[in-house]
């Protein structure tokens with residue numbers, strides 16, 4: 001039972017029994033993410049003051065210029081997870097290949113893998129718009145004691161044991177699930193403690209916010225165009241409100257609190273959509289479903305997709321259940337025409 005204003009540490013201890021197979025590693029994993037998030041938050045909050053917002057000049061596997069904060073956040077999460085003897089491997093949007101972690105005794109005895117986008121939406125940093133960290137956790141599927149392999153990372157989202165995000169916004173929040181609902185913790189930066197501020201977060205079944213980059217409208221599939229026109233129609237319950245920040249974590253966080261749908265469909269620039277299945281769509285889908293929402297690629301449940309590549313992209317429809325189902329209906333009807 002969650003009590004408002006409980007600290008994250010108290011919450012984890014109180015809910016430890018929820019992970020019968022974990023001898024505390026999963027709790028320690030969440031704790032290490034909590035610590036890394038505090039360190040990254042400190043840098044994000046002063047990004048405008050120091051010269052770490054400029055692009056490093058390198059580009060990551062997505063061909064996107066790496067902002068210095070991207071690199072910093074990536075290093076902090078990797079370092080924190082590595083030092084705590086919890087994970088046997090890490091995959092990151094910022095790294096072309098996954099990272100093998102042998103453990104202090106070099107015996108590959110750790111049983112979890114983490115996939116993450118260490119600083120999603122980083123192109124918003126120098127315009128002072130909220131950004132976020134997204135993470136996804138699995139048990140390894142290859143034998144403990146052997147080096148982690150790609151098979152451990154290419155698991156369908158329905159096998160996640162935990163997922164969450166940190167939003168570095170007007171306040172810093174850690175929102176996560178371990179399959180027992182979604183809880184949001186707000187950081188009190190004065191004392192560095194997270195407090196349970198949003199217990200048992202839920203997506204309302206209906207909503208009236210749609211979030212999509214309408215600048216790409218001409219490139220959208222017919223079904224997405226039809227759904228956008230549905231949202232804009234002059235009816236009793238519409239038009240809906242269009243809200244799009246260009247930061248996945250911020251758009252989904254708002255829509256979870258207020259009700260809404262986020263869509264990043266395929267387009268001529270991104271035929272399979274822009275968002276990555278493993279460390280953006282799957283964790284956000286786990287959160288959405290645990291909050292009573294839905295997440296699909298327009299036709300199929302996101303968490304049932306069998307991944308084939310570490311950085312593969314998928315079209316993404318995520319949010320209030322009835323809104324996602326209406327968008328899926330538009331996609332099906334358009335396909336049948």
Ligand code: P6P
Pocket residue numbers: 120121122123213246247248249251274275
């Ligand atoms: P566009 C940020 O780069 C991101 O991955 C998501 O956070 C965001 O929702 C989306 O891309 C924005 O993409 O093409 O609309 O600028």
